[in-house]
Amino acid sequence: MEEAKEKGVFNEEKACLVVKELRKSFDSGKTRSYKWRISQLEAMAKMIEEREKDIIEAVDKDLSKPQLEAYIAEVSQTKSSCFEAIKALHLWMKPTKVKTAITTYPSSAEIVSEPLGVVLIISTWNFPFLLSLEPVIGAIAAGNAVVLKPSEVAPASSALLADMLTKYLDNSAVRVIEGGAPQTTALLEQKWDKILYTGNARVGRIVMAAATKHLTPVILELGGKCPALVDSNLNLQVAARRLIAGKWACNNGQACISVDYIITLKHFAPTLINALKEELEQFFGKDPMKSKDMSRIVSSSHFSRLLKLLNDDKISDKIVLEGQKDEDQLKIAPTIILDAPDDSLVMQEEIFGPIMPIITVDKIEDGFDIIKSKPKPLAAYLFTNNEDLKKSFVENISSGGMLINDTVLQVVTPGLPFGGVGESGMGSYHGKFSFDEFSHKKGVLYRSFKGDSSMRYPPYTPKKQSL
Numbered sequence: 001m002e003e004a005k006e007k008g009v010f011n012e013e014k015a016c017l018v019v020k021e022l023r024k025s026f027d028s029g030k031t032r033s034y035k036w037r038i039s040q041l042e043a044m045a046k047m048i049e050e051r052e053k054d055i056i057e058a059v060d061k062d063l064s065k066p067q068l069e070a071y072i073a074e075v076s077q078t079k080s081s082c083f084e085a086i087k088a089l090h091l092w093m094k095p096t097k098v099k100t101a102i103t104t105y106p107s108s109a110e111i112v113s114e115p116l117g118v119v120l121i122i123s124t125w126n127f128p129f130l131l132s133l134e135p136v137i138g139a140i141a142a143g144n145a146v147v148l149k150p151s152e153v154a155p156a157s158s159a160l161l162a163d164m165l166t167k168y169l170d171n172s173a174v175r176v177i178e179g180g181a182p183q184t185t186a187l188l189e190q191k192w193d194k195i196l197y198t199g200n201a202r203v204g205r206i207v208m209a210a211a212t213k214h215l216t217p218v219i220l221e222l223g224g225k226c227p228a229l230v231d232s233n234l235n236l237q238v239a240a241r242r243l244i245a246g247k248w249a250c251n252n253g254q255a256c257i258s259v260d261y262i263i264t265l266k267h268f269a270p271t272l273i274n275a276l277k278e279e280l281e282q283f284f285g286k287d288p289m290k291s292k293d294m295s296r297i298v299s300s301s302h303f304s305r306l307l308k309l310l311n312d313d314k315i316s317d318k319i320v321l322e323g324q325k326d327e328d329q330l331k332i333a334p335t336i337i338l339d340a341p342d343d344s345l346v347m348q349e350e351i352f353g354p355i356m357p358i359i360t361v362d363k364i365e366d367g368f369d370i371i372k373s374k375p376k377p378l379a380a381y382l383f384t385n386n387e388d389l390k391k392s393f394v395e396n397i398s399s400g401g402m403l404i405n406d407t408v409l410q411v412v413t414p415g416l417p418f419g420g421v422g423e424s425g426m427g428s429y430h431g432k433f434s435f436d437e438f439s440h441k442k443g444v445l446y447r448s449f450k451g452d453s454s455m456r457y458p459p460y461t462p463k464k465q466s467l
C-alpha cells in the first residue's frame with residue numbers, strides 16, 4: 001500500500017479519500033441548487049464546444065474513427081444532450097403533484113426528485129466521450145456529486161476527459177479517475193449512492209456483486225447480439241445502406257447497438273448479399289482497407305478475438321465476403337458469413353466487429369424463434385413493408401430498444417429511453433430518463449391540522465367497527 005502511494009498509484013486509500021471529499025461537497029448542499037447544476041451543465045457545453053478538435057483527435061488516435069462519425073456521435077450528440085438538460089432542468093426539478101385519497105382529506109401530495117448523493121460512472125472505449133459524458137450530464141442535472149472512470153482501452157480519450165473535466169467543472173463535486181481493473185476495483189470497494197456501468201456482462205457481474213455489499217443500486221448498460229430481421233418486402237437499396245450504416249459505418253461494428261447478425265429468407269439471401277456488396281463498394285471503395293471512412297479495431301487483443309471467431313472450423317466454408325486483415329494497422333474489412341451454424345463462435349458470442357453472419361429461414365416468422373432462443377438483445381431491427389409483421393415484431397420480441405426499417409437511430413431520439421433488458425442490462429438513461437435514474441423519487445404527503453377525525457384512533461369502539 002505504501003509503495004503504491006509513493007508511486008502515486010490510485011488505490012483503495014485514495015479512492016476512499018476522493019469519495020470522502022465528494023461526499024463533503026454533496027452534504028454541504030451545493031450540488032442540489034438549480035444554480036450549481038446549470039453552471040456545471042453550461043460549463044460542460046462550453047467545454048465540448050471549445051475542445052471539439054481535441055475530442056475528434058483523441059478518438060482518431062484511439063480508434064481511427066472517421067471525423068464525421070466522431071463529430072456526430074461524440075461531439076454533436078453529447079452537446080445536444082447537454083443543451084436538452086439545460087433547457088429542461090427547471091421542469092425536471094419541479095415536484096409532480098399527485099392525487100390524494102379521500103381518507104387523507106384534506107391533504108396534498110407530490111413527488112419530489114431528490115439527488116442520490118455521490119455516484120460512480122464506469123465507462124467504455126467505443127464511444128468514449130458520448131458514453132462518459134451523457135451519464136455525467138444526467139448525474140449533474142439530478143444534483144449529484146460524480147466520479148467518472150473512463151476506459152483505459154481508449155487512453156487518449158481517457159486522458160482528455162480527465163484534463164477537460166478538471167479544467168472546466170467544479171472539482172469539489174466532479175472528478176475523473178483514470179485506470180483499468182485495479183483502479184476500478186479500488187473504486188468499487190467504496191460506498192456509492194448509485195453506479196452506472198457500461199461494458200461487457202462479465203465485468204457487469206463484478207460491478208453488481210461489489211454493489212450488493214453496500215446495497216448500492218446499479219444501472220448496467222451491457223451488450224449482446226442485436227439481430228436484424230430482413231423481409232423480402234422492402235426497398236432493397238435503402239435497407240442495404242441502412243444495414244451497412246448500422247454495422248461497418250458505425251465504428252466498424254464496434255457499437256453495442258450495431259447489427260450483430262441478419263436473419264432473412266432463404267430465397268432472398270443471394271439478392272440481399274449482392275445489394276450489401278454493391279453498397280459496401282459505394283461506401284468504402286474497391287479496397288476498403290484504404291478507406292478513411294472505416295474505423296480500425298481498437299486493440300490487438302480485440303483484433304485477436306475477432307480472428308479467433310473467423311478461424312472457427314465451423315464457418316470455414318461459409319464465408320461469402322472475405323475481408324482483408326491487417327494486424328499492423330488493426331484493420332479488418334467487411335466480412336459476410338452465410339448460414340453459420342448456431343453453435344459456431346460468431347453465433348454464440350457478441351461479435352463487436354466487422355463480421356456479419358446472415359442466417360436464412362424458410363418463413364420470416366421463423367426468425368422470431370432464433371431471436372428468442374438467445375439472451376434478450378440491446379436492440380432489435382426489422383426491415384419490412386408488411387404492417388402485420390411490424391406489429392407482431394414489436395409485440396413478440398423483447399429487446400432493450402427497437403427500430404423498424406433502419407438501424408442505430410433509436411439512440412438519437414430524445415424522448416426514448418436507452419437501456420437493456422435481461423442480459424443486455426438494467427435501467428435506462430438519456431434525457432429525462434437519466435435525470436430520473438440519478439434521482440430518488442420521494443413521495444411527500446402534506447396535511448394540515450384540520451379534519452382530524454377520531455375514526456382512525458383507538459379505542460376501536462363497536463360503533464367505529466360497524467362503519
Ligand code: NAD
Pocket residue numbers: 122123124125126127131149150151152153179180181184185198199200201203206220221222223224255256257350352378420425
Ligand atoms: P472496457 O474494456 O472498456 O470495460 C468497461 C469498463 O470496465 C472499463 O472502464 C474498464 O476499466 C472496466 N473494467 C474492465 N475490467 C474490469 C474488472 N475486472 N473489474 C472492474 N472493472 C473492470 O469495455 P468492453 O467491456 O470491451 O466494452 C464492450 C462491451 O460493452 C460490449 O459488450 C458492448 O456491447 C458493451 N457496450 C454497451 C453499451 C451500452 O450502452 N449498453 C455501450 C458500449 C458498449
